[in-house]
Amino acid sequence: MNSAAGHVLFVETPAVRRKLRQEALAKWVFCAMAAAMVVPLLLIVGYLVVRAAPSLNLEFLLEVPKRGMTEGGIWPALIGTIYLVFISLAVSAPIGILAAIYLNEYARDNWFNRVINLAVINLAGVPSIVHALFGLGAFVYAAKFGYSIISASLTLAIMTLPVIIASTREALASVPQSFREACWNVGATRWQTIKSVVLPNSISGILTGVILQVSRAAGETAPVMFTGVVFFKSIERGDLFPYYLNEQCMALSMHLYTISTQVPGVKESIPYATAVVLLALVVMVNAAAISLRVYLRSRQKW
Amino acid sequence: MSAEPNYSITARDVNLWYGKFQALRNVTTNIKHGLITSLIGPSGCGKTTLLRCFNRVNERYGYVTTTGEIRLLGKNIYDPDVSLIELRKSVGMVFQRPNPLPLSVYENVVFGLRVHAEADALRKSALDEAVEKALTEVNLWHDLKDRLGHKAITLQLEQQQKLCIARLLPLKPEIILMDEPCSALDVEGTAAIEELMFSLKGRYTIVIVTHNMAQARRASDECIFMLLGEMIEHSRTEDLFLTPGNPKTAEYIEGRYG
Numbered sequence: 398m399n400s401a402a403g404h405v406l407f408v409e410t411p412a413v414r415r416k417l418r419q420e421a422l423a424k425w426v427f428c429a430m431a432a433a434m435v436v437p438l439l440l441i442v443g444y445l446v447v448r449a450a451p452s453l454n455l456e457f458l459l460e461v462p463k464r465g466m467t468e469g470g471i472w473p474a475l476i477g478t479i480y481l482v483f484i485s486l487a488v489s490a491p492i493g494i495l496a497a498i499y500l501n502e503y504a505r506d507n508w509f510n511r512v513i514n515l516a517v518i519n520l521a522g523v524p525s526i527v528h529a530l531f532g533l534g535a536f537v538y539a540a541k542f543g544y545s546i547i548s549a550s551l552t553l554a555i556m557t558l559p560v561i562i563a564s565t566r567e568a569l570a571s572v573p574q575s576f577r578e579a580c581w582n583v584g585a586t587r588w589q590t591i592k593s594v595v596l597p598n599s600i601s602g603i604l605t606g607v608i609l610q611v612s613r614a615a616g617e618t619a620p621v622m623f624t625g626v627v628f629f630k631s632i633e634r635g636d637l638f639p640y641y642l643n644e645q646c647m648a649l650s651m652h653l654y655t656i657s658t659q660v661p662g663v664k665e666s667i668p669y670a671t672a673v674v675l676l677a678l679v680v681m682v683n684a685a686a687i688s689l690r691v692y693l694r695s696r697q698k699w
Numbered sequence: 700m701s702a703e704p705n706y707s708i709t710a711r712d713v714n715l716w717y718g719k720f721q722a723l724r725n726v727t728t729n730i731k732h733g734l735i736t737s738l739i740g741p742s743g744c745g746k747t748t749l750l751r752c753f754n755r756v757n758e759r760y761g762y763v764t765t766t767g768e769i770r771l772l773g774k775n776i777y778d779p780d781v782s783l784i785e786l787r788k789s790v791g792m793v794f795q796r797p798n799p800l801p802l803s804v805y806e807n808v809v810f811g812l813r814v815h816a817e818a819d820a821l822r823k824s825a826l827d828e829a830v831e832k833a834l835t836e837v838n839l840w841h842d843l844k845d846r847l848g849h850k851a852i853t854l855q856l857e858q859q860q861k862l863c864i865a866r867l868l869p870l871k872p873e874i875i876l877m878d879e880p881c882s883a884l885d886v887e888g889t890a891a892i893e894e895l896m897f898s899l900k901g902r903y904t905i906v907i908v909t910h911n912m913a914q915a916r917r918a919s920d921e922c923i924f925m926l927l928g929e930m931i932e933h934s935r936t937e938d939l940f941l942t943p944g945n946p947k948t949a950e951y952i953e954g955r956y957g
Contacts, residue, residue, distance in 0.1 A: 573798075575794065575796060575798035576798065576800055576801065578756070578792075578794065578798060579794075579798045579799070579800055579863070579866075580800070580810075580814075581756060581759060581787065582754065582756060582787055582791060582792040583787060583788070583791065583810060583811040583814055583866065583867065583870060584783070584784040584785065584786070584787035584788045584811070584814060584815060584870070585784075585810075585814040586784065586814075589814050593800075593802075593810070593813075593814075594800055594801065594802075597801075598801055
């Protein structure tokens with residue numbers, strides 16, 4: 398049906414066309430910006446892998462550095478990083494998870510708990526170099542652990558603790574309140590509620606949060622450099638237990654810094670290969686976290 | 700024991716504050732044993748709050764101050780020697796949204812037993828028996844006896860709500876509190892729950908909060924009308940609806956406000 402003025406109804410007018418052009422332009426700009434994020438990642442990874450290619454093989458992982466670190470592999474640094482990450486998380490994960498359970502399930506809104514919350518938030522914002530200095534003062538000197546794996550791990554633990562607390566609280570808070578009410582109303586204590594309902598339904602989120610801290614602990618240089626990681630440590634090739642906990646060790650992040658800037662004449666592909674290994678370690682851990690979460694999620698339904 | 704053995708709940712001068720806000724004002728009432736008593740009134744009148752006083756679950760939500768006394772079976776539940784764990788064993792609650800635990804049907808029913816007993820005190824045969832008895836009481840045994848291992852969350856809403864009632868029964872409660880138990884259900888589900896309430900009454904004292912006046916009228920023996928935290932009227936349901944004693948009650952049931 399035509400309108401009185403003779404126009405056809407419901408067709409584009411010039412104003413509509415102008416709006417559509419703006420719409421298309423806006424969409425393209427936003428899309429381009431989003432795509433721009435991918436480019437640096439691909440460039441970084443691609444560049445690293447290409448430059449690292451000559452050194453990337455199993456030998457490189459298992460071999461110790463040779464000829465004043467200018468050749469050979471990265472085994473002492475790789476195993477050192479694994480030590481540091483495992484010990485630090487073995488300390489921070491239980492403390493962080495239990496603290497988060499207290500804060501989310503037990504704590505009432507009073508000044509004491511507000512202080513704890515404030516401390517958690519602020520601790521998360523402290524730069525890693527400050528953690529490093531704290532670790533140096535507290536663990537190396539005050540606690541007399543010396544420059545050692547234990548000092549470095551504890552420093553990393555302090556650094557990862559607030560983030561684990563925050564992510565655990567988030568996971569706990571995502572468990573519907575109605576489950577807790579159901580428990581309380583048959584006379585369950587808080588601990589029974591946590592044990593039988595809250596934890597089984599938040600464990601995926603909690604574990605994901607903890608595992609994501611692996612990448613952070615593995616990548617940090619300053620905290621471990623100040624407290625227990627050295628340039629070079631002579632160990633056997635492929636030795637799984639080369640370090641005592643009161644000894645210093647090597648770590649990938651520090652090793653990368655050393656061979657890139659401190660040692661002359663390093664074979665060109667070695668620093669790149671070290672970076673690729675560090676990156677791959679982090680990516681693999683994150684992938685493991687994601688698949689674990691997907692698996693645990695698939696088993697819970699509500 | 701109180702002087703009136705046929706009262707399950709006697710409340711005297713109950714006042715309750717959430718922080719500074721007074722939600723209940725001098726509520727005094729007697730709820731008879733074995734009957735269905737409904738709490739009606741417009742939103743925010745304190746009916747859910749009063750219901751939650753009866754098993755003291757209010758105290759889990761922020762800062763609550765309660766004065767006065769509520770006697771269950773003659774015992775003031777606000778006495779300092781009252782254990783909330785034991786209290787809630789005798790006074791169960793059913794919620795607006797069915798909230799089965801994310802466990803199997805079987806585990807939902809025995810959850811209360813597990814919570815209250817030492818782990819090794821529970822024999823499998825006793826648990827099996829409790830499950831069959833509780834599910835039979837709520838008319839679910841026939842439908843669910845082959846699906847006891849299924850996740851309770853996957854049941855229909857009506858079945859979930861019945862399961863939530865069944866979850867209370869193994870603890871042999873004295874009183875079952877229901878907070879708008881049918882508002883998430885369709886007509887058939889509502890009818891089924893009401894039928895269930897009738898079959899449970901006598902053995903248990905049922906107190907039900909409802910915003911649905913028609914439901915209060917057809918499904919309860921006694922009715923309490925509340926307004927702005929005060930108890931306006933408490934009488935037999937027929938009397939309250941046919942010959943309300945207070946003009947405010949009359950206006951509410953006529954639908955002048957609310």
